[in-house]
Amino acid sequence: MFKSLLLSQSNDKVSAQITEMDESKLPEGDVLVKVDYSTLNYKDGLVLNGLGGLVRNYPHIGGIDFAGTVESSDHKDFKPGDKVVLTGWRVGEAHWGGYSQKARVNGDWLVPLPEGLTPRQAMAVGTAGFTAMLGVMALEDHGLTPDQGEVLVTGAAGGVGSVAAAILAKLGYSVAGSTGRADTHDYLRDMGVTTIIDRSELNEPSKRPLEKERWAGCIDAVGGTTLARALAQMQYGASVAAIGLAGGNKLDTTVIPFLLRGVNLLGIDSVMCPTAKRLRAWQRIATDLPMEKLENMTSEAKLQDLPQLGKDILAGNVRGRVVVDIA
Numbered sequence: 001m002f003k004s005l006l007l008s009q010s011n012d013k014v015s016a017q018i019t020e021m022d023e024s025k026l027p028e029g030d031v032l033v034k035v036d037y038s039t040l041n042y043k044d045g046l047v048l049n050g051l052g053g054l055v056r057n058y059p060h061i062g063g064i065d066f067a068g069t070v071e072s073s074d075h076k077d078f079k080p081g082d083k084v085v086l087t088g089w090r091v092g093e094a095h096w097g098g099y100s101q102k103a104r105v106n107g108d109w110l111v112p113l114p115e116g117l118t119p120r121q122a123m124a125v126g127t128a129g130f131t132a133m134l135g136v137m138a139l140e141d142h143g144l145t146p147d148q149g150e151v152l153v154t155g156a157a158g159g160v161g162s163v164a165a166a167i168l169a170k171l172g173y174s175v176a177g178s179t180g181r182a183d184t185h186d187y188l189r190d191m192g193v194t195t196i197i198d199r200s201e202l203n204e205p206s207k208r209p210l211e212k213e214r215w216a217g218c219i220d221a222v223g224g225t226t227l228a229r230a231l232a233q234m235q236y237g238a239s240v241a242a243i244g245l246a247g248g249n250k251l252d253t254t255v256i257p258f259l260l261r262g263v264n265l266l267g268i269d270s271v272m273c274p275t276a277k278r279l280r281a282w283q284r285i286a287t288d289l290p291m292e293k294l295e296n297m298t299s300e301a302k303l304q305d306l307p308q309l310g311k312d313i314l315a316g317n318v319r320g321r322v323v324v325d326i327a
């Protein structure tokens with residue numbers, strides 16, 4: 001027997017309960033993993049609260065990420081004792097996820113624990129940090145270099161934003177971070193942000209399609225008006241990595257930044273990201289994310305804390321990253 005945080009639905013309301021499970025209840029899959037750590041992402045907040053239409057069938061086990069040890073495997077790439085990490089592939093949404101001491105999954109979704117990272121560190125990174133790395137890689141692929149000027153990170157005190165800021169600073173970029181929380185300024189400076197922008201500067205619609213050219217690149221976790229404003233403020237030829245929608249999924253903009261300034265809007269998806277790119281991103285994380293900064297942005301929780309944390313993250317009240325000690 002092992003413990004899982006089981007979500008049930010009744011009268012359209014989703015509730016969570018720690019439940020004793022046995023392996024026979026786990027879904028089909030070719031690898032059984034003993035989960036050591038999971039984490040909390042914005043999407044986990046949606047699932048924990050039954051929002052976003054992400055979960056179709058209940059009972060359900062959330063947790064879009066986990067790190068652990070293979071217990072049994074019929075998959076050619078994994079054997080008992082291997083340390084593994086899972087992010088994405090709709091685990092925790094369409095499939096049962098990591099808020100459970102054991103998980104059975106399709107081995108194709110697993111990657112080996114990246115060299116140099118512990119399972120706890122891998123979950124401190126989690127989908128949020130992994131996607132931040134994908135965003136940085138996309139900006140680099142489109143020509144960004146540190147000499148070009150400041151890179152804007154929106155939603156900077158959140159999970160994606162904190163990891164993006166720490167990576168960019170380590171790579172030698174000047175980082176501007178926008179935040180709505182005044183009490184995070186010292187924290188953001190510690191992450192490597194040198195210019196702090198108040199969120200309100202970006203969440204009012206612009207009166208003009210083009211503003212002063214300001215940013216050499218942008219990692220955007222917020223979407224909505226913030227993304228529209230960032231597009232209007234990009235330098236000639238610069239790129240925005242669109243990662244999130246914490247501030248809204250509508251994009252009300254004009255094509256002018258694309259046509260007159262050659263601005264690029266780069267979509268970033270972590271869920272179906274091909275394995276070769278995943279492995280590259282994890283390798284980059286191991287080398288380009290300072291582990292002491294990762295530790296400073298990370299707090300620790302247990303399974304029983306998740307229902308409250310799920311509400312906190314949707315309210316924008318979680319700072320940095322949260323690891324969930326499952327073992």
Ligand code: NDP
Pocket residue numbers: 040041042043127128131154155156157158159160161178179180181184199203221222226242243244245246247248268269270271313314315316317318320
């Ligand atoms: P967090 O809640 O940790 O971070 C989001 C941050 O956005 C908050 O901390 C806050 O930053 C800011 N924010 C929240 N609400 C608003 C608002 N109304 N207006 C402006 N800013 C706001 O979430 P994550 O970092 O885990 O995820 C960020 C976003 O990225 C989410 O939308 C998530 O769904 C998306 N995402 C997408 C992925 C992909 O594959 N494309 C993968 C991972 C995440 P501050 O307090 O500094 O203002």
